[in-house]
Amino acid sequence: MGLIQIELFATLDLVGQAPGGPDEDPEGFPYGGWQAPLVDETTGAQITAAYEGTDALLLGRRTYDIFAAYWPHQQGGEDGWIAELFNRVPKYVASRGRPDLSWAGSTQLGPDLAEAVREVRERHEQVRVVGSxxxxxxxxxxxxxxxLDLWVHPILLGVGKKVFADGTVPTNLTLLRPPAASAKGTTHLRYARTPGTPPTGDMTTRSA
Known part of the structure; x- marks a missing residue:
């Protein structure tokens, strides 16, 4: 069984909507592209390292459309190896509609999304979920x-879709490495999901 790794960018109030640009997800959201001013060499290196070993992408429809319009046309340059990776590996798309799957290696997941994702996990060793x-x-x-790779950026927006929305189930996570902050204040957190549900306790019973 392979690993499914989620890559997410969030503000300090955990808004994750449209970090990459104004046209990414503009409906009712005036801050598209909020991530760009906060990316520096450290953050870029962290993001690059997170993609190492990827052998499949798992994407939502909106993210897939953005990627499919961009990455097939990128060659060489600083992001050339990411373009080569994204263009080479299989892409699995979660959509209720009928997306244009002309990007080589793209497949739409079946209507039972959970079961389809389990099949993808069985088929690949390192599956990356980006945005979505x-x-x-x-x-x-x-x-x-x-x-879960989470980059927390030092801004508050107050509006927008949250990374952890209503319906998230109680889950234990273990920090895999110490948090790493960039010069601009963005903090990279890498977690692994662990079994069980979060325990509770009573702070009043703790000894002084």
Whole structure:
């Protein structure tokens, strides 16, 4: 069985909507592209390292359309190896509609999303989920993820779709490495999902 790893970018109030650009997810959201001013060399290196070993992408429809319009046309340059990776590996798309799957290696997942994701996990060793907040909500709810990379950026927006929305089930996570902050204040957190549900306690019973 392979690993499903989620890559997410969030503000300090955990808004994850449209980090990449104004046209990414503009409906009712005036802050599209909020991530761009906060990316620096450290954050870029962290994101690059997170894709190492990827042998499949699992994407929501909106993210897939953005990627399919961009990455097939990128060659060489600083992001050339990411373009080569994304263009080479299989792409699995979660959509209720009929997406254009002309990007080589693209497949639409079946209507039973949870079962389809389980099949993808059996087929590949390292599956990456990038953005795709609606899909992420399903994966969180169904506990269909193994790792979570979260980049928390030092801004508050107050509006927008949240990374952890209503319906997220109680889940234990273990920090895999110490948090790493960039010069601009973005903090990278890498977690693994662990069995069981979060325990509770009573702080008044703790000894002084």
């Amino acid at each position: 907040l609606d899909l992420v909500q399903t994966l969180l709810r169904e506990q269909l993820f193994d790792r």
